[in-house]
Amino acid sequence: MPASLHLIAISxxxxxxxxxxxxLRAVQSVAPSHIHVTLFAQLAQVPPFNPDIDIETVPLLAQLRDQIIAADGVLIASPEYAHGVSGVMKNLLDWLVNTPAFANKxxxxxxxxxxxxxxx
Ligand SMILES: Cc1cc2nc3c(=O)[nH]c(=O)nc-3n(C[C@H](O)[C@H](O)[C@H](O)COP(=O)(O)O)c2cc1C
Incomplete structure (x- = not known):
């Protein structure tokens, strides 16, 4: 039996x-039993990024950061809007880029x- 893997999926x-x-839901449903995929489904609740706000005061983001740190990997599926990732995805990445979430991930x-x- 292969070692279990836990992935965080973000649309x-x-x-x-x-x-x-x-x-991402399809990945979740067809993943073999040793691969557990958690879909982050609260993107619409993420506040606009503000470097003055401590991420610890935003439980949704502090929890996601900790889930990513604990995970084996991340799957990101984003539409392209105006030659970039969607604004809501960029906003989320801005919150997380100043944390250890993606270090060596x-x-x-x-x-x-x-x-x-x-x-x-
Ligand atoms: C405002 C807007 C801007 C878009 N800009 C691009 C773009 O620059 N390049 C591209 O390939 N598709 C662009 N699209 C198309 C979307 O990326 C495409 O429909 C995408 O598959 C939608 O993903 P979703 O089904 O997960 O929402 C744009 C769509 C919208 C609504």
């Missing part, structure tokens, strides 16, 4: 019918659109 789309979210980036060239 950069807030659309109810998002293809990127659907892709394997990250896989996915994009469901065949014409996207800039978002990962």
């Amino acid at each position: 950069g789309s807030l659309r109810a019918a998002s293809c990127n979210t659907a892709l 394997p990250v896989a980036t996915l994009n469901t659109s065949p014409r996207a060239q800039h978002a990962f």
